Amino acid sequence: MTETHSPDATEQANPPRRNFLVKFVAVLVGGVITAVPLVFGGGFILNPLLKKKSSDEDSDGFTFIGSTNSLLPGGPPRSYKVTGAKQDAWTTYSETAIGAVYLKMDEDRSVTAFNASCPHLGCTVNYKSDANAFICPCHDSSFSLDGERSNEIPPRGLDTLNVEVRNDNEIWVKFENFRAGTAEKIPV
Structure with a gap:
């Protein structure tokens, strides 16, 4: 019979450090990938509200x-x-x-x-x-x-x-x- 290695209680309680770092980087990259289009898309949609009317101060309307x-x-x-x-x-x-x-x-x-x-x-x-x-x-x-x-x-x-x-x-x-x-x- 072959014996399979099962993780002991100490390995389950403290996952490897590399696993945490991979998950952190994945969440960070996912957040950036989500935020960039949202920021630029929101800026495009809100642009008419945020843009100041172009008015020449020298212009008298004539x-x-x-x-x-x-x-x-x-x-x-x-x-x-x-x-x-x-x-x-x-x-x-x-x-x-x-x-x-x-x-x-x-x-x-x-x-x-x-x-x-x-x-x-x-x-x-x-x-x-x-x-x-x-x-x-x-x-x-x-x-x-x-x-x-x-x-x-x-x-x-x-x-x-x-x-x-x-x-x-x-x-x-x-x-x-x-x-x-x-x-x-x-x-x-």
Whole structure:
């Protein structure tokens, strides 16, 4: 008969030191492998909450649109694309189209700016020279040259924007979008 060696009571009470070290290193490595993705994943998910809004302290909210040389006093309005930085929760898009404005110069050389979005449902209005009016192609909303509504479809007239003429001929507009479908001019 062969005799098998069974561990005695002292070996069972005090496991070998190497066994403890292997278990400790395994738990440590497992913890690091678990923690690294959790930290980076949590940082990615919480980034929009932790990120500060990028705001230029020198910026007064006005965007350069064009020159007064391109407008005729008492002439028809002109459409201009407004570009700027657009930011969603995770990404900032620099110099992308954020909207459009219509500019017109009165006889006294004052400049008026209208947001090109229809206050009815937000479609982009077009200036029709033959009608001498702004017409929305979506639902036939119409507006006179001073931005007042010409029919009862839109809830309010075209939204005016703040305009500044700087350096004698630079047109700067404080571009904002407003909530569509309401009689009040509510910024969004």
